Amino acid sequence: MSGWKQFTAHLRKEFLLEWRSRDAINGMLFFSLLIAVVFSLAFDPTAAASRAIAGGIIWIAVLFGIVIALNQAWLRETRHNVLDAIRLAPAEPALLFLAKAVANFVFVTALELISTPVFVIFYNLHPLGESWKLLLLLPLATWALIVNGTFFAALSLRTRNRELLLPLILFPLSIPALLGAVQATTAILTGTDSPDLWMKMLLAYDVIYTVAGLLLFETVLSAE
Amino acid sequence: MKKLFYPWLALTIALAIYGFMQAWFIAPTEATMGNIQRIFYYHFAAGNLLCLFFFANFVASIGYLIVRRSNPTRAQKFDAFALANAEMGTVFCATVLVQGPLWARPVWGIWWTWDERLTSTLVLFLIYVAYLMVRRFAVAGQTQTLAAVLAIFGFLDVPIVYMSIRWWRTQHPAPVIFGGPNSGLDPRIWTAAFWNLGAWLAWGILLVGVRYYGLGREQARQQRQAAATREPAWEAAR
Numbered sequence: 105m106s107g108w109k110q111f112t113a114h115l116r117k118e119f120l121l122e123w124r125s126r127d128a129i130n131g132m133l134f135f136s137l138l139i140a141v142v143f144s145l146a147f148d149p150t151a152a153a154s155r156a157i158a159g160g161i162i163w164i165a166v167l168f169g170i171v172i173a174l175n176q177a178w179l180r181e182t183r184h185n186v187l188d189a190i191r192l193a194p195a196e197p198a199l200l201f202l203a204k205a206v207a208n209f210v211f212v213t214a215l216e217l218i219s220t221p222v223f224v225i226f227y228n229l230h231p232l233g234e235s236w237k238l239l240l241l242l243p244l245a246t247w248a249l250i251v252n253g254t255f256f257a258a259l260s261l262r263t264r265n266r267e268l269l270l271p272l273i274l275f276p277l278s279i280p281a282l283l284g285a286v287q288a289t290t291a292i293l294t295g296t297d298s299p300d301l302w303m304k305m306l307l308a309y310d311v312i313y314t315v316a317g318l319l320l321f322e323t324v325l326s327a328e
Numbered sequence: 329m330k331k332l333f334y335p336w337l338a339l340t341i342a343l344a345i346y347g348f349m350q351a352w353f354i355a356p357t358e359a360t361m362g363n364i365q366r367i368f369y370y371h372f373a374a375g376n377l378l379c380l381f382f383f384a385n386f387v388a389s390i391g392y393l394i395v396r397r398s399n400p401t402r403a404q405k406f407d408a409f410a411l412a413n414a415e416m417g418t419v420f421c422a423t424v425l426v427q428g429p430l431w432a433r434p435v436w437g438i439w440w441t442w443d444e445r446l447t448s449t450l451v452l453f454l455i456y457v458a459y460l461m462v463r464r465f466a467v468a469g470q471t472q473t474l475a476a477v478l479a480i481f482g483f484l485d486v487p488i489v490y491m492s493i494r495w496w497r498t499q500h501p502a503p504v505i506f507g508g509p510n511s512g513l514d515p516r517i518w519t520a521a522f523w524n525l526g527a528w529l530a531w532g533i534l535l536v537g538v539r540y541y542g543l544g545r546e547q548a549r550q551q552r553q554a555a556a557t558r559e560p561a562w563e564a565a566r
Contacts, residue, residue, distance in 0.1 A: 255481075259474050263465040272461055273478065276454035277485050280492040287496060305492055316484060320477050323393060327473035 110195045114203030119210075121180060128176055128211055132169035136219040139165040144226050154227040159289030162223050163245070163282055169215055170208075170249055171271050174257040177208055182261065191326060201321040205247075205254040212246050232295030241292070241299060244306040245285035251310065252278050255317045259324050281309050330541070333534075340534050343527035350520035367431045372521045373528040374423045375449075381417030381532060382456065382483065385410050389479035392472060407472040408543035410479060411463065412536045414456055420532065421453045444490070444497045451489045455482045468550075 122128055143161045147153070181187040190200060223229065231238075253274050260269040284306045288299035351369040358365035388410035396403040428446060429439040440446065459482055463475045 252481075259478065260462070260465075262467055262470060263462070263474075264467070265465050269462065269465050273458045276451060276458050277481060279451050279454075280485065280488045283492050283496060301495060305488075305495070309488055312484060312488070313481075316481060320480065323473060324477055327470040327477075 107196060107199060111199045111203050114200050115207055118203060118207035122207070122211065128173040128208075129214065131172050131176075132211070132215045133218060135172055136165040136169050136215060137222060139168065140219070140223055140226050149227065151228050151230070154229060155232070155293045156290065158223060158227045158229055159293055160286045161227075162220065162289065163285045165219065165223075166212065166216060166246070167249060167275075167278075167282065170212055170253050171274065173208060173211060174250075174253045175267050175270055177204060177254070178257050178261045179266075187261075187325075197322040197325045198318045200325075201254065201258070201317060204258075205251050205317070208254055209243075209247055209250045212250060213243065216242055216246065229293065231293045233292040233299070234295075235292060237292055237299055237303070238289070241285070241288050241303055241306075244303055244310060245281065245288070248281035248285070248306050248309045248313070249274075249278055251313050251317055252281070255313075255321065255324070258321065262327075281306060284309070333537070336530070336534055336537070340527065340530040343523070343530050347520070347524040347527040350516075350523045355516045355520040356514050361435055364431060364434050367427055368517075369520050369524040370528070371424060371427045371431065373525040374420045374427065376525060377528055377532055378417045378420035378424060378449075378452075380529075381413045381420060381536070382452070382486075384413040384536075385417060385479055386483040388413060389476040392476045393480075396473065396476075403472075404547050405544070407476070408540050408547065409536075410476065411543060412539035414459055414479070415539065416532050416536050418453065418456045418460065419535075420528075421449060421456065424449055425453060442497070444494045447493045447497075448490045451493070452486065455485060458482075 139161065147157065149157060178187075181190065191197075253270070256273045256277075257270050260266050260273065263269055284302040287297075288302035288306070291297040291299040291302070347369070351366055355366070355369070357363060388406045392403050392406040392410060395406065428449075432441070433439050459475060459478050462478055463471055466474050
């Protein structure tokens with residue numbers, strides 16, 4: 105099978121499984137809604153304060169949502185020893201990683217498209233900067249968190265305390281990505297700075313970790 | 329290797345004593361900060377050495393991944409070396425994070441500020457604590473490979489962390505500006521700083537050596553155990 109066919113086969117499987125159960129999407133959606141409500145109650149911000157803190161809260165909600173979704177993502181493969189079957193198959197492991205990351209990227213983007221308007225309503229957001237740049241920023245920052253998250257979820261799959269370990273690895277390593285995402289979002293919302301530098305940094309981060317993930321995934325998958 | 333222990337220990341103690349004398353009696357008292365500045369001799373040493381030991385961890389992790397199939401014996405050595413260096417680097421990192429506030433409180437008037445160097449060091453500390461956590465949580469047999477991969481990911485992150493936090497703080501300048509060790513310092517300050525660097529380097533190498541030796545024995549013990557009880561262990565792992 106050609107590389108493209110392998111990739112689309114994995115991708116199709118991911119979407120089909122998610123469509124049948126809708127576990128990841130529903131879990132993430134409800135969770136980010138809860139974050140929006142809880143933070144709004146806890147801080148009770150004014151309109152100006154909302155603009156300053158909303159960027160941080162949105163990305164924290166996304167990061168927690170990603171952890172929830174990714175803990176489930178690889179767990180499916182361990183039932184009925186699917187992962188061992190995949191390892192035996194004459195297919196490129198890096199493509200499985202790429203398909204898993206792309207599928208989760210789509211799920212999380214869907215989450216953002218639904219939950220961002222909720223945040224806008226709850227926090228009375230009215231962006232003062234160039235809001236069209238959010239459309240560029242969202243995929244860049246989401247991919248940065250997803251590509252690392254998918255990799256580390258695979259890494260922590262066969263460890264004790266799996267659910268605990270993923271955030272323990274993912275949070276420290278994605279601090280630069282989170283910082284970039286929050287700073288760029290805040291810059292767009294308040295309109296005081298330009299988000300361009302942060303978006304370039306996120307792009308570099310995406311490239312570096314996508315390459316590292318593709319190169320090292322086979323090592324993690326067949327770690328014995 | 330074992331024969332080296334006592335001579336090296338003696339060298340470390342001698343260097344530590346000489347460095348201590350340099351730092352406390354020979355180097356002049358700093359004009360504005362007073363004696364509190366003397367913590368710099370230890371801070372400088374630990375701050376530089378943590379980079380060295382984390383770099384050694386990175387190199388050893390790559391070495392492990394390269395030879396883990398072709399030469400398992402050497403791979404085990406690389407892994408032991410990587411772990412010993414990561415632990416030593418984390419110790420130095422923690423030291424720096426404790427010394428910094430102790431100095432900053434009387435000089436800056438605050439314990440902590442989100443300055444670029446402070447924040448980068450803290451993030452570095454968090455990354456390597458996560459690395460040590462993975463080593464603890466992973467299932468036996470996979471620990472080494474997973475840890476080596478994570479070490480590479482962690483080290484790749486270091487320049488990104490440093491640059492991003494630098495930009496973050498350039499946009500919003502830190503409340504307190506630190507003059508830093510600028511030129512025109514008394515040369516005795518540098519002499520004391522470098523003797524202490526040497527002393528703590530010797531100490532770090534000593535501890536890494538002891539830990540490496542101990543890990544080697546631990547690996548050998550586990551292999552003997554595994555060989556003795558191969559079948560039941562395989563059943564238990566399922």
